[in-house]
Amino acid sequence: MKIKKAIITASGKSEHLYPTADSFQRSMIPLVDSDGETKPVIQIIAEQALNAGITDINLVCSADDKKKYLKAFNTLLSVKDEKESQKLEKLLSSLTFTVQPSPKGYADALYRAKEFAGSDHFLLLLSDHLYISNNKNKNCAAQLIELAEQEKCSVSAVNPTREHLVRHYGTLTGEYINSIDAYKITRIMEKPSATTAETELQTLGMRNGYYLCFFGMHVLTSNIFDIIEKTKKSNSFITPALQILADNSKYFAKNINGNRYNIGIKYGLLNAQIALALSGIERDEALYLLSDTLIKDKLK
Numbered sequence: 001m002k003i004k005k006a007i008i009t010a011s012g013k014s015e016h017l018y019p020t021a022d023s024f025q026r027s028m029i030p031l032v033d034s035d036g037e038t039k040p041v042i043q044i045i046a047e048q049a050l051n052a053g054i055t056d057i058n059l060v061c062s063a064d065d066k067k068k069y070l071k072a073f074n075t076l077l078s079v080k081d082e083k084e085s086q087k088l089e090k091l092l093s094s095l096t097f098t099v100q101p102s103p104k105g106y107a108d109a110l111y112r113a114k115e116f117a118g119s120d121h122f123l124l125l126l127s128d129h130l131y132i133s134n135n136k137n138k139n140c141a142a143q144l145i146e147l148a149e150q151e152k153c154s155v156s157a158v159n160p161t162r163e164h165l166v167r168h169y170g171t172l173t174g175e176y177i178n179s180i181d182a183y184k185i186t187r188i189m190e191k192p193s194a195t196t197a198e199t200e201l202q203t204l205g206m207r208n209g210y211y212l213c214f215f216g217m218h219v220l221t222s223n224i225f226d227i228i229e230k231t232k233k234s235n236s237f238i239t240p241a242l243q244i245l246a247d248n249s250k251y252f253a254k255n256i257n258g259n260r261y262n263i264g265i266k267y268g269l270l271n272a273q274i275a276l277a278l279s280g281i282e283r284d285e286a287l288y289l290l291s292d293t294l295i296k297d298k299l300k
Contacts, residue, residue, distance in 0.1 A: 001121065002053070003054070003121050003122065003123055003148060003149060003219060004053070004054060004055045004056060004120070005054065005055075005056045005057075005058070005116070005120050005121075006056070006058070006125060007058050007060065007110065007113045007117065007122055007123070007124050007125070008042070008049075008060070008124075008126070009109040009110060009124075009127060010025055010027045010059055010060060010061045010127035011025075011060055011061050011062050011065070011103060025061065025127070026041065026263060026264065027040065027042035027045075027128065028040040028042060029041055029263070031044065031130075031272060031273050032273065032277060032280075032282075033280065034276050034277075034280030034281065035281060036280060036281050036282050037084055040072065040076075041127070041128070043091060045125055045127060045129075045130065045131070046091050047087065047091065048140065048141050049123060049141055050091065050094060051139055051142070052139055052141035053142070053145065054094070054123060054141070055094060056096070056116075057091075057095050057096070058097070058098055058113050058117075059095060059097050059127075060097075060098045060109045061097060061098075061099065061100065062099065062101075063099045063101060066097045073088060073091070073092055076088055077089070098112045098115075098116060099112070100112050104236060105237065106238050107228050107231065107238045107240075110225075110228065110238060111225060111228045111229070117225070119222050121154075121219055121220065121221050122219070122220060123141060123144070123145060123217070123218070123219055124217070124218040124220055125216065125217055128216075128262060128264040129215075129260050129262055129263070130260065130261045130272045130275070131217060131258060131259075131260050132258055132259050132260075132275055132276065132279050133256075133257065133258035134259075135258065138257075140217060140256050140257075140258045141217060143157075143258070144217055144254055147180065147182060147254050150180070151180065151250065153249070153250040153251060153252065154218070154220045154249070155219045155252045155253070155254050156172075156217075156218045156253050156254070157214070157215035157217040157253075157254055157256045158172065158183070158212040158214060158215055158253045158255055159212075159215050159255065159256060159260060160207065160210040160211070160212065160213075161213035162209060163197060163198065163210070164194060165213070166192055166193075166194060166201075166211050166213055167193060168191065168213075168262060169191060169214050170188060170191065170213065170214040170237075170238075170239050171188070171189055171191075171192050171201050171211050171212065171213045171214070172185055172186075172189070172201065172212050172214070172253055173185075173186060173200075173201045173203045173211075173212060174187070174253055176204065176205055180252070181254075181255075182252040182254045183203070183212065183252060183253040183254075184252060185242075185252065185253050187201060188239050189201060189239065190239035190240075197211050212253060212255070215256050216262070217256070217260070220245075221249075224241060224242075224245060227241040227244045227245060228241045230244075274286070274290070
């Protein structure tokens, strides 16, 4: 089994990025990538998928945004050098669009891509999460895909997350399986409070005050669409569908050797840009700028 398809949901707005995200998607906000090139967020995410072996990407967006994405990418093609233009052309050749007519939530957005996925396993990504691997040989998507292909089942990426941040993420617990270095998922909750996480979602072996939170990256089997069909009218989140998946099939959580950066939360863009800079070829320059800013602030 080889995973060749990816779905990226990109139809949501963010109050923290208003007015930019009101006129256009936050996924087109430019950041300097780890290779030193300025790119829209969506390109950074899509290139990671392509580098992990994905060949077909479906972007779920609003009706108005499809033309905007294509216009923006074509404009970028006209101003980039040959090397960067080739990357954009590869992305565009892999890209199709699915329209979500109205913003009815994450589960509905994913369900719209049912026809694209067909009967295949697929990689699911969020357009407002950037992923930076600590493994030089495997990016975050590649780590997840490797286990999903090995076990031939659904696998969600997770990261140990401090208790004060669990309110931003789907959070889960499960039984650690040493032979595959992953967790068999037993319980999932959508953005719990720290108190709820402490009483219901502690995982054996985790550091005190840390919980397994979704990384914004999943490999899912096509039967997720049948489950969503039964649950989406009562809940706009995907979490209830994933809980049913965990209750009825083989489904693991993989602790990714890397970090995710949510650009949709307060200071999320700043955090993501710093992380990209420090992980990239211009690390020294980034460190100098950060140090210089901190020194000036201290001298005020």
